[in-house]
Amino acid sequence: MGSKLAAGVLRRVTAPRVVRHRAAARLIRGLAAAPLLPAGARSSLARRLRAGMVRAGWPAAESRAALVAVAGGVDPAARADLLAHEAADEIAEGRTPAHLTAAVSADLAEADRAYARGDGEAAARRLHRVLHTQFHRVIHFDQLSSPLMDDPAAFLAPLHDSAVGRALLTPRGRRQPAAPPPTDRPQRVLLLLNGSAHFVHAIRERYAAHPGVELRYVRLDDDPVAGPLIRQSRRMTAEALLRDTGYGRQVEAWLRPHLDWADTVFVDWAVATAVMVGLVDPGDTRVVVRLHSYEAFGRWPNLIDFSRVDDVVFVSEHLRDFTLRVAPGLTGAHAPRTHVLCNAMDLAPFARPKDPAARFTLGLVGTSAVAKDPRWAVEVLRLLRATDERYRLLLVGGGIDTGLSRAARDYAAELEAELAELAPSGAVTRLGHTDDVPGVLTGVGVVLSSSVRESFHCAVVEGAASGAVPVVRDWPFFAGGEHGARTVFPADWVVGTPAEAAARVRAVTADEQVWRAAGEAAAKHAAATWDWSVNAQCFDSLLGIGRV
Missing domain, CATH: 3.40.50.2000 (Glycogen Phosphorylase B;)
Known part of the structure; x- marks a missing residue:
């Protein structure tokens, strides 16, 4: 019965417009209520139904409604997967998913359940998918508007109100404060970078030649140990959430000698490099992170442990204003100092x-x-x-x-x-x-x-x-x-x-x-x-x- 009804629905949703509006909606409702259709088959059919409706030219709102109706009988975990896959399909088509909040909320609810029962791996996996979906470049970079800009609090509420989101943003802190700069020798400055070096050329040249500075410059993407680590975003998310994973210990082993050497670490771009630095207690080494613009619209402010950062540098006041609205770690008792310094430019x-x-x-x-x-x-x-x-x-x-x-x-x-x-x-x-x-x-x-x-x-x-x-x-x-x-x-x-x-x-x-x-x-x-x-x-x- 269920399979025959399903076949009928798929035929009708691809029929001429006059037919689908008269009959297909009734069939969809019947399919949603079909007691004989197994949950697994229902999930598969929901995706096929949505794809067929899109190809046939159905309005987006109607095809989404059909998907949700058919998926209604699926267990919450499968429904979350269904909505996440649907969101990914929408993003692949260059659109911000209309059901983005529903998809993110469903995935976070399942992540919270996994986290509560001690299944950290499943919780981290779903959290990683949420971050990838919610901060996808199609939504914030490849269009002329961004829902994060329109209403930051509403956009971020599902993440920040979830158990995994709260755990992710809980500050780890540091065992001791940063030491003041040395007065009896040059200050040792570690300049860390992963990505574009365009904005550090003048800074690097100045301090490489400065008698009061001993400079060490490390590009993580060129480093044989850090390079592979910085590309493991799933493990990075898991460490930020769960703490003391194998990934965190690998980062500690690589970064600790640099931290022991440096008086100050300057991280350009508040991206994965800053996340990695925040995974390690810096001891008495001062940590400075510079945030440009791109980072504020990505997942990074939710992964960086700002309680282990002493100073955050912005290149403009309006960027600081916005970033403080989207990054909870930049406000409160454990927040770093913030500064506005324009880019280093030789004009x-x-x-x-x-x-x-x-x-x-x-x-x-x-x-x-x-x-x-x-x-x-x-x-x-x-x-x-x-x-x-x-x-x-x-x-x-x-x-x-x-x-x-x-x-x-x-x-x-x-x-x-x-x-x-x-x-x-x-x-x-x-x-x-x-x-x-x-x-x-x-x-x-x-x-x-x-x-x-x-x-x-x-x-x-x-x-x-x-x-x-x-x-x-x-x-x-x-x-x-x-x-x-x-x-x-x-x-x-x-x-x-x-x-x-x-x-x-x-x-x-x-x-x-x-x-x-x-x-x-x-x-x-x-x-x-x-x-x-x-x-x-x-x-x-x-x-x-x-x-x-």
Whole structure:
């Protein structure tokens, strides 16, 4: 009976629209109530049913409702698996699952049950899946909005209110506080990094040559022991939850000699490296972690034990504001000190003569991420060219990385369609990756920030240092808050809409003398505010290093 009913449902949901709306809903209800359909078969059928409905063009809400109805007779663990797989399917299609909260909550409930009965392995496995699902890049990075940004408390409530979430966030603390910097010898600084080294070049060069510092630089991805460990995210999650696992002991064995040597550990990027450091009691070694932006929208703030971190460095006030809302470990009795220090930037190479023809060239440097939203820059260009076809747009960088997700590919396809319309007129020029950004900027008269979110936006600062006039979108993720683009940059650099951006561009480029004067003022402000010669002493002060 159950199998015949199931077959009938599958036929009907792929039938023409008029049939499915008249009959399929009744069959789905009957199937959900079928007493003869085994639980295992019900789970399998629910997924087949959902897939068939999607292929047949059913509205997403109706196909999800059918899945939930058929899965209703499945035991809670199987239902949690079903919802998690469904969420993964939605994410693979480049969408934020409409039932994300339900899927996460169901998995966490099963993790809590496993944790309560002493099955740590099962609890950790489900927790790892929750973190992977809830903080997937499709949801937070490859679209122009993020539910974490919209309502952090509501988004994080299922995790933070669960037993495994509370256990994960329970501080381990340290046996003794960090010792003050030594006064009778150079301070030993361990610089740890896994990933992009772009933001540590100037820091590394300064302290490698500083007589008051003995520097040790370790890239974990190049280390024969740490490299394999840092790629074991499941074991990392299990150690953070359960503590004293084999993984934790391996990390301890690798990291302890470094901690015994160092007076200060500086971890760039609050990602897996910072998680590993937090798994080990640092003794009296001071731990400093720098968080850029990406990390705040990922799972890392929920895995790092901030009670073993002394200082967290942010590159902007608005990033600190947001991260304190999503990372419970950054507030409370065991929280580290927090600081705002801008990125270390050597701006001198950007001070080059500007080509007069650059006045009508808009430059967007860095287009690899959806969050950069180059389509916003294209809209600004269209508005400008509607009255003056001398304006053109230069896109610098490799373009959207379409290998990251379906969502990124969808955005890239929309961008390509717009660029294809403008390319024949020469309105848009694309320059791939270049190692000579200062040289490229000599031909840029206006530097744009079109992003939906930024923590700082070095490309704008470099453009300003070159004498290009900055036009900065009021980054939507942070617009309206106490801090944002308008507190990072001078207020007259920041605009709210493409129309406002076009109006600012016209105003500063209408006359060459006006354009050059605005560019010179921007360059002077950039050099006085963000150059490494100004800010290096701030890092010295943070680390407790005396001046040369």
